[in-house]
Amino acid sequence: MDIHRAFAEAVAWQDGKLKRLGRVIMRREDLVVFAQRLSRADTVVVEATGNAASVAAVLTPHVRKVVIANPKQVRLIAHAKIKTDTIDAGVLAQLYASGFLPEVWIPDEPTQALRRQVTRRNQIVRQRSRLKNIIQSILHGHLVPSCPHQDLCGPMGRAWLIEQIVPEDERLAIERHLREFDRPGEDLKVVERDLARSALADDSAKRLMTIPGVDMVVALALTAAIGDVTRFDEPQKLVSYLGLNPSVRQSGPGPAYHGRITKQGRGHARGMLVEAAWAAARAPGPLRAFFLRIRVRRGQHVAAVATARKLAIVIWHLLTKGESYVWARPSLHAKKLRDLELKAGHGAERGRKGAAHAYNVKSHREEERRWVEQAEAAYARFVVGWNAHGPKRVRTGAATEVRR
Template sequence: MRVIGMDIHRTFAEAVMIDGDRLVRLGRVNMSREHLAAFAAKLTHEDHIVVEATGNAQAVVEAVAPFVGRVVIANPRQVHLIAKARIKTDVIDATVLARLYASGFLPEVWVPDQKTMSLRRQVTRRNQVVRQRVRLKTMIQAILHAHLVPQCPHADIAGPKGRAWLLAQLLPDDETAAIERHLREYDRLTEDLRVLERELARDALASAETKRLMTIPGIDMVVAVGLLAAIGPVDRFTSPGRLVAFLGLNPSVHQSGNSPARHGRITKQGPCHARTMLVEAAWQAVRAPGPLRAFYERVRGRRGTHVAAVAVARKIAVIVWHLLTRGQDYAWVRPALHAKKLRDLELRSGQPARRGQRGAGYEYNLTKSRQEERQRGERAEAAYKRLTEGWTKRGSRVPASASEEARQ
């Protein structure tokens, strides 16, 4: 087996080949599909190609994969020999990649399929549009702050009431014109966001996994789709702990020699956007009664509010792994609320409103239904508190009598 290492740049890639004990420089390859295919056509199906993870690495894999036995993408965060080398050239970088792979020490990156890649691109586009809209609001707020205008009394400064208040403020003509430009750009981005969410909603309606994740409190269509895009096939994670580590929600560990292990902050490795969405979902989940809120209260009493929210996010990640692996819905799902989520999903996808008709989400409009679901969640929360009563930090259980005496 021959190993070809490629150091990828914007316009070219430097390639070297390890053939037994020989190191052969193959030269530069132009970064176009035609030149990459012509280069790979000279190789055999027993050859392996190694590239570093870059923005165009996926396109390189698609161009050369039909001609070779395997294409591997290296994890740049873990290839320290390249990043810390004192003598660094393209040939050396490609050689290090090839030698690491040939010796079996190359940290690889999972290559998603086309469906997952398309979903990831759509999620990224939506995230970019949301950030741009937030940036425009920040620019408007900066203009108001510069002219000592008090804070907007309305929740959304870009909403109808917020705009009416905004345009009524006494500002210089150039600042008023700038605010109007920002609002026009905000409206354009809002329309783009509506189109992107309609496409994501249509994909979500056809996905049983997305609907299953929406049974978890705090998770809506945006969070469910973002998690599935980041995770990909769940069977590539053999345990919930591996999924938690992939999302960067596991604590860092420092241990050497006979000294005890010291656990620090979470590693924050992996997809940042998915981790952020999980924390936001955790804040929403703990607002309603249920086992997650009981878990949050138990951790908050020992570690504080923010640590407890991250712990709930980690707990949700574990639940996500079990639901996707077993193909089951969340045990404490609120049926009326879940039906409302699905109906909102249908409306986002562009389906007609059907006003005046009782749809699947009608039960959520009834106060009695919401109260019954809330009472069910309160019973589950109480059951979790009884289960964990007397638990200590190390996992041992204090007898009930001792815990009662401690409270007295």
């Protein structure tokens, strides 16, 4: 089926021949009527579109299997000069019949719901960031220096804004943008409350939050993107799924050239991992030592991407083995969980010392910090002088000398 917004073109591949089945209107009742014409032995192939998951949900009870194909890879395999909806549907059928169709994993309903909530939060945050950037551009256009406070739209930032000298029309524009900035604030609280409840009920998300730099937003974004981790046989496949593996060019007897990361797969999850890598680079532990080692040779931006790739590997091991991060700081993790509970709407327990109270004790925090700093120093000692390409071999006559 070649799916569009209003209709889909359907063809059947049977006994080596294509048969046109006509157009199907993209409404639930029309899809049900079309599905009833199919048999339990049929396999339906569609491209990944915005409504492909809903189409698969309607057709699945009536057929043997519904396959969702990667549209980008299908175009690379079957690029044609002559293109119609019937030809596109026929290409999907023939590629699947020959075993060359690049399939897309179909997540279950809870994972799809989590993905939708993560996307909604991302849209609200991007909308508010856009308005904040507009305000900053207005100030920049009138030679107003940068805001000395961390949050331009926070209480202190707004008090600073009132004191700045700008034309009256620009001041009115800033006030209008601030009102637009406040409007989705309540929606953001509702979405984050639902996400916090999902994180509290998900052991995988809480396990990922033991990693430094990974909070509720990053943990749920990765959980929603990965879904069932058992579909990745090894960590490198998860790295490739997130687009953090380097591109490779090699032909014939020549050497292989490795370039920038492929940036394929789920871009939002990849961005969340890079943000977590920057946060992990500021927290004590082996991840910071890894970041600093790469930064010396390649710069901080390459080091951040390399740390994000390292995080993806760590995440695969944690989810596969059902373990927490070995260098986690228990009081910090307890504080993260307590913040989740408050964000989820749990009542405050004033006067009672819970598991997160230890994070408020300075001596306890410093003791945990010293412990992970020792792990950071141990990693730095372990990799000093390490050569990624192995020992160098220098030929000296008939013998070969190994130099490290």
